[in-house]
Amino acid sequence: MAKKSITRRWIVNNLGVVVLALLVIDMAIIYAIQNYFYNSAKQYLVSKLNAVTSVLSMHSQDSSSNFSAEMRKMLETFNEKDKIELMAINSKGRVVLTSSGFSPDADDPMPDYDEALEKSEGDHVYKLRGGEKILAVSVPISSMSSEYSAVRMVTSLTAIDETIKNYALAASVVCVVIIFIIIATGLYFAGSIVRPIQQISGIARKFAMGDFSTRIDNDSDDEIGDLCTAINNMADELSATEAMKNEFISSVSHELRTPLTAIKGWAETLMIDGGGSPDTMKKGVGVIVNETERLSQMVEELLDFSRMQNGHFTLQNANMDVLAELGDAVLIYSDKARREDKEIIYSEPEMLPFVFGDKNRIRQVFINVIDNAIKYSSAGDTVTIIAYEKGGNVIISVADTGCGIKKSDLAKVKTKFYKANHTRRGSGIGLAVADEIISMHGGTMDITSEGEGKGTTVIITLPAVKQ
Incomplete structure (x- = not known):
């Protein structure tokens, strides 16, 4: 099955719609231009016919004038006979007089004349047998004379159609230019999306194979640039x-x-x-x-x-005595600290509020933190443990005077697998587990250090049970 590309899909979908829209617009423009020129020609013929009928009306009201002779004279002296043919139609519907001197065939259709008999005016565009396209306008004059039923003007539309054709050609050229511009800009735009995506796809395959050394070249500040930055x-x-x-x-x-x-x-x-x-x-x-x-x-x-990691870590929560679990953890490491010539100073308060949590997991956290404090201290150092209540929380502080943590490592010490000090034993996941346990209890575990050789302080905050 052939792979579908974004560029091809854009050309088929978007460009197809654009071309169709431009085609409709082009046809509408051509139709509007044709209507404009044809209406202008019609209005011109109507104004000329109105002038003719006005003159004929005066002659019909003058009893001394011969209406038929005046009609003939008007046709013979018609000053625009090179562009327009003026015709007189008798009462039988036959063209009997023309300004050119040539009468049309008797069986040539005159739909404008038929329309004029029904209305006060008739016009029609049609082709003659020779293929010439004409515009004809007729006005009835039967009220002026019993001999003539209408006067008619006919003009060729060849020149007008040529003008319309030129305008239509110009509109089509503009549409074609617009289509080419849209294709060029569209392909450029699609390419600006496709090229980074292809690069991202290639680099993602390297990532899938375990090669994280390659980075995406990013020189744009749009959404694609944001995606490249995020992937990097x-x-x-x-x-x-x-x-x-x-x-x-x-x-x-x-x-x-x-x-x-x-x-x-x-x-x-x-x-x-x-x-x-x-x-x-x-x-x-x-x-x-x-x-x-x-x-x-x-x-x-x-x-x-x-x-x-698997989401199977559960807690057995109940109201628990934090002091009891902290005291057990301190007791576990007191003898060890003494053997390593380190001192644990524990200021145990008389009472602390209960905490709702898993006592075994909380003791595990205390053991991990105290073990780290002793592990990262040297002979002669001290580990100070303080527990107190503040603002509805139970706070346990474990501070040592050991090797400390670099400022650059502080934000990473709770990250899984991370070890700030490679000279001391440890798996690098103890603090990550401890921090997760405290978070599951709705508390926080903050680690601070002034720098290497200046000790470390771990502050555990757990919400107390409201009495």
Whole structure:
């Protein structure tokens, strides 16, 4: 099946309508011009006939004059006989006198004369047997003379038709020029749309194959330009996402390999030595348990992220005590912080309002944030945790004095797969999951930092249950 192009469709549809419209306009113009010239010729003949009948009327009222002789004299002295033929028609409907001296054939039609007998005036355009086109106008004069029934003027339309033909030709030429202009401008306009679309189509195929390096040349400021800009921006985002995804895979692979190596190494040691000394046994089992827990936490993060992507992430909401979940999270990391020569300062208030949410997910967020605060701090640093109520919200602040975050990375740290600091372990999706959980609870998670080496503050805001 042949592919339909925009240009061909435009030519068939739009140009067809335009050509049809111009054809109708051209025919209307020609018809109007013909009517104008024919009416002008008719009015001229009518005015001439009125002048003739006025003179004849005076002669008919003059008893001393011979009406028939005056009629003959008027026809013989008619001053426009080179352009117009003046005729006198007798009471039997036959042309008996003409200004040219030549009478028409007896069987030539005179529809204008028949019309004049019914009305006060008759006119008609028709062709003679020789093919000449004429205009004839008749006026009855039976009231003036019993011998004559009408006077008639006939003029050839050859010159008028030639003039009309010239005007029609000029109008047709104008229409053709307009059509060519419309074709040229239309093809240019269609090309200005089709060319970028073809370029976009080609680059989109490259995007589909995973090549995000090409960009669309954009030199227009219209909707096509906006589309090109949007696609270029999309390519930038896809390229960045692809890079983060590859980095994430590399990072997760490294994160998985490290604990697996430790577990395998200690398992082999314990298996070969048969456990060795109790201290060795205890240390080895402790490493295996800790690394297994670390693997379990990482796998749980990956599962949560997958559920969020698939829309299967659900909450078990109920009124919950935020202080209890925050206290558990602090307790989990207190011993770890002490072992790493880091200090956790927790100012626990006596009471906070309840929060409507999933306590396990909220505790997961607290654990993730506190774990990051300790992870990105060095020996001797402190992690300060404060919880309070403000404006109908429960606010939890976790501030560390660790490595901090660059200003350029602050807007991206909650993006999936993104890691601001590649020297510390982590999958790069923990904050993305935490931010999504807080958003599902109707809250916010804001991350601020004064820069590298100046620490980081995470502020979690959750709406309190109204008492």
